[in-house]
Amino acid sequence: MYRTHDCGQLRIADVDKTVTLSGWVQRVRNLGGMTFVDLRDRYGITQLVFNMETNAELCERARKLGREFVIQAIGTVTERTSKNKDLPTGDIEITVNQLNILNKSDVPPFTIEDNTDGGEDLLMKYRYLDIRRKPIISGLLMRHKMSLEVRKYLDAQGFMEVETPVLINSSPEGARDYVVPSRLHHGEFYALPQSPQQYKQLLMVAGVDKYYQIAKCFRDEDLRADRQPEFTQIDCEMSFVEQEDILQIFEGLAKHLFKEVKGIDMNYQFPRMVWQDAMEQYGSDKPDIRFGMKIHDVTAEVKGHGFKVFDDAEYVCAIAVGGCANYSRKQTDELTEWVKRPQVGAKGLVFIKYNEDGTVKSSVDKFYTPEQLTEIAKKAGAGTGDLVLILCGKKMPILNAMGTLRIEMGNRLGLRDKNIFAPLWVIDFPLFEWDDETQRFYAMHHPFTSPKKEDIALLDTDPGKVRANAYDLVINGTEVGGGSIRIHDSQLQVKMFNLLGFTQERAQSNFGCLINAFKFGAPPHGGLAFGLDRWVAIMYGCDSIKDVIAFPKNNAARDIMMGAPSLIAPEQLDELSLAITPEK
16 A cells, blocks of 8 residues: 555644555755655645754755655644644644665656746647646646536536547638548548537437537637637537526526636626627726726717817717826836737827826827816716827727727726635627628627527628627626527528638538528527636646646647647658748
């Protein structure tokens, strides 16, 4: 028996027990007559004690232990004289009478402690060592618990877990597919699924009624903190439902997870916000409602006063930043440069300081009277002591820019507390988005999203105004997941493909199976998919989903631990009838 207990298990009630522990050496402390070893495993840390007076040979062996040696220690549980309140096992220690080295270790490339000295590339190269650290293993444990609770909840609601293929046909729209060449079918390729979308709809046609899957998905897109080339979805679909049914079921799932994983009771209905309001009030379709600072339209108030930048602008909007009227010139200049960054996209920034004494100071003083500036500040929701920030330009781009600035100010002022959770549903998205470059509509979600019944007539007259029967769950400014009621009528689906510019041949090639299936009695159905990685990261309070994925890719989509992607042998290329051309 390698162990009788784990390293996080023993307490004061276990004093005088003879125990066997196994684990990794966290550190060795030589204090002359005594040597202390911190022994670590996944469950915690227990202090081992070696006494030079009672067993000098054993104590000398302990002093020679290196970090990350794998050892077994047999001894007696004793009460610590100097207790460690930061450890669950801090009231006890093990007086060791037998020590076995199970495996030696090279010196690790970084310290395996909560606060390590390893850089990101080093940690990812040695991810199997990084996982030994409590911040990483705790995130994986939370992920495990959330997955378990998802299954419990959905099973209780009558859902069936069904696995779907990961070698599928490539389909357009959305991100780029990862493709897999077929050896047996010359010149043909599989694709890895961006989601199991068509399969879960086919399962509804098949009569499964309630499906779910914790599914691996793949998208070849540029990475950021909440994106990875491969990610995990809680993928769900239901038959004979309308939007309200889905919102109720999956709001219930969210509340269940908050209760079971975080101990938080959310005994209220999540707020709902239509997409148009989210964009106009927060500059984002995933608004963070933990703080105010709403966006206000001040176009009418600022135009007609001789300031050409505002007079020529399509749209002018403002936010009021509480208690920041005392910002220095250096600070406002820095903000002006910040909004000019490509990630924000504004050309400049105008400010109004609404001082505590009621006076106003602005970067456009010469164009406006103090009374007019006060009126603008009040329209922006400002009170005395606040700083008003103003952007202008084309409406949607400038709303996005202001939304980005709003989040930045929330970060700077400490308004985005990770221990506070503010969920909401965003509903009534546009069905289409227009692309000026290609002069065509694209589906905002995917081609199977149903329009609102009351907007179907607009498909023939004004498609840009059609609203989708779609919904996203947003938590703390992150889209945790979303979905829609699907089109289940063949004629409406054909009309949708036509509006998206699909020829009949192309629609049949990409979606023929689903189109044909609809001819055999497709039920009304809908569903959604949650990003498990994002949801765990929010619950865990970390900034990147990489922290809650066992073996993530880096920002260049590389697995530097395993060396992927990599070149393959010429024989493999020949077998697949592939040739590598020089990079342009």
